[in-house]
Amino acid sequence: MTKKSPENYRARVTAALAGGYVADVASLGLHWLYDSHRIRDVGGDSPEFLPPRADYFKDVFGFFAHDGKNIGDMSHYGTATRVLTDSLLAGRGELDIRDYQRRFVNCFGPGGRWQGFIDNPTRGTLNNLVAAEQKAIDIAYSSIETELTEKQKRVLVQKVMPYARRLSGDELATPVREAINLTYQDPRIQDAGVVLAETIDRHLTLASGADDMQLPAVSKLPPLVACYAGQNNLLEQVEAAVRVTNHNDEAVAWGRCAARLLESLFLGASLSEAMNTAIQEAPDQKILATAIADNPLDAIKAGDTFGRTCYLQEAMPVIFHIISRAQSYTEAIRANIQCGGDSCGRAWLIGPAMAAIHGVGHPLGMPLSWLARVTDAAGIFADVEVLVAYHGRD
Incomplete structure (x- = not known):
C-alpha cells in the first residue's frame, strides 16, 4: 500500500468524514423502515x-424512532x-478512553445534550458505567x-x-484536596478523600460496553481511523474504542475489519486492495466474499439475502x-436507503468509504449541495478539518 502525501491524505479523509455525516443525515427520514416497497x-x-414522519411507517414493518427530528x-x-x-x-488526535x-455519559446520560432514541448498546453502556463507578466507590471505601461519619x-x-470522572493518576490529588478543603480543613479527611479518588481511579473499567454485536461498534470508527491510519497501534486503539460501547469479541473483530477497510481507503489504496485487506480481519470472511461477488448493485436483494437489521453479521x-x-457516492447512499432497515448505521461506513474514493463536488463524488443540508454543518466540518490535521504530527 502506498501512503500518499499529507495533503492528499487530508483532502481524502476530510471528504470521508464529512461523507459520513451527510450519509447519516440523508438516511434519517426513512431509517428503520424495512419495507422496500x-x-x-x-x-x-x-x-x-x-423529513422523519410516522405516517411512512403506517401498516408496514418498521420502527419510527426519530419523532421530533428535522431534515x-x-x-x-x-x-x-x-x-x-x-x-x-481534546486529545489532539490521541484516544483517551476515560x-x-x-x-x-455527558451526551447520552441524564441531562445530556442528546434528545432522541437510545439504542440497546448505549443503554447498556450507561448502565455499566454507573455500576462500575459504584463498585469502585465501594472498593475505595474499604x-x-x-x-468517617456517614455524612x-x-x-x-x-x-x-x-x-475522578475526568482526571486520572497524578492529576487527581491536588484538585481533590482543594475541593475538600472548602468544607473540611482536617488533613486526615483530605487524605482520605485523595485515597478515595485514587482508588476509584484504579478500579474504573475501560471496557464499559454492553455484550452486543450491533452497528454502534463500528459506526463511530471513522474519526478514530483518521487519527491512527498507518500507525502500528491502530487495531489496539480500535479494540479499546469498540469495547467502550460493545464489549464483545465478535464486535471487536468486525471493528478491526471496518477499520482496515477505512484505513486502506484513507491511505489511497484501491477499492479491491482495501476490500481484501479488510476481509482478512472479518470473523466471517465467506459472507463478505459472497457480498462482493461479481454481480450488479442490488441493495434490496442484498438486504433480502443478508438481513437489514443492526446486527453486524447482517449489516x-x-x-x-x-x-x-x-x-458514485450518490448511488451508494440512495441504494443504502432503498435497502431499508438500519440505513443510518450502515451509512457510517458507506458514506466515508465512497467519499474517500470519489471525493466531493464532481459527478461521482459527494454533491456540494448535500453538505449544506447538515444541521450545524459549519461547526461539524470545521471540527473535521482540525481533527484530520492532527494525523501524522509528532
Whole structure:
C-alpha cells in the first residue's frame, strides 16, 4: 500500500468524514423502515433528506424512532461519532478512553445534550458505567483507614467524583484536596478523600460496553481511523474504542475489519486492495466474499439475502456489497436507503468509504449541495478539518 502525501491524505479523509455525516443525515427520514416497497413509494429515485414522519411507517414493518427530528439532523449514530470526535480533538488526535467515556455519559446520560432514541448498546453502556463507578466507590471505601461519619463519606464522594470522572493518576490529588478543603480543613479527611479518588481511579473499567454485536461498534470508527491510519497501534486503539460501547469479541473483530477497510481507503489504496485487506480481519470472511461477488448493485436483494437489521453479521455484507458495486457516492447512499432497515448505521461506513474514493463536488463524488443540508454543518466540518490535521504530527 502506498501512503500518499499529507495533503492528499487530508483532502481524502476530510471528504470521508464529512461523507459520513451527510450519509447519516440523508438516511434519517426513512431509517428503520424495512419495507422496500414503501420506501420506493415515499422516496422514489431520490429517497434522501426526507423529513422523519410516522405516517411512512403506517401498516408496514418498521420502527419510527426519530419523532421530533428535522431534515438535516443526525441520528444517534452520528451523535455518538461526534462524541468520539470531540474526545479526539481534546486529545489532539490521541484516544483517551476515560475522556471518551465521560463525554459519552455527558451526551447520552441524564441531562445530556442528546434528545432522541437510545439504542440497546448505549443503554447498556450507561448502565455499566454507573455500576462500575459504584463498585469502585465501594472498593475505595474499604481501603480508607480514617474513621468517617456517614455524612462525611457522602460529602467526600460528592467532592471526589467530578474529578475522578475526568482526571486520572497524578492529576487527581491536588484538585481533590482543594475541593475538600472548602468544607473540611482536617488533613486526615483530605487524605482520605485523595485515597478515595485514587482508588476509584484504579478500579474504573475501560471496557464499559454492553455484550452486543450491533452497528454502534463500528459506526463511530471513522474519526478514530483518521487519527491512527498507518500507525502500528491502530487495531489496539480500535479494540479499546469498540469495547467502550460493545464489549464483545465478535464486535471487536468486525471493528478491526471496518477499520482496515477505512484505513486502506484513507491511505489511497484501491477499492479491491482495501476490500481484501479488510476481509482478512472479518470473523466471517465467506459472507463478505459472497457480498462482493461479481454481480450488479442490488441493495434490496442484498438486504433480502443478508438481513437489514443492526446486527453486524447482517449489516457488514450489505455495506461491502454497496461499496463494491456503487459507481458514485450518490448511488451508494440512495441504494443504502432503498435497502431499508438500519440505513443510518450502515451509512457510517458507506458514506466515508465512497467519499474517500470519489471525493466531493464532481459527478461521482459527494454533491456540494448535500453538505449544506447538515444541521450545524459549519461547526461539524470545521471540527473535521482540525481533527484530520492532527494525523501524522509528532
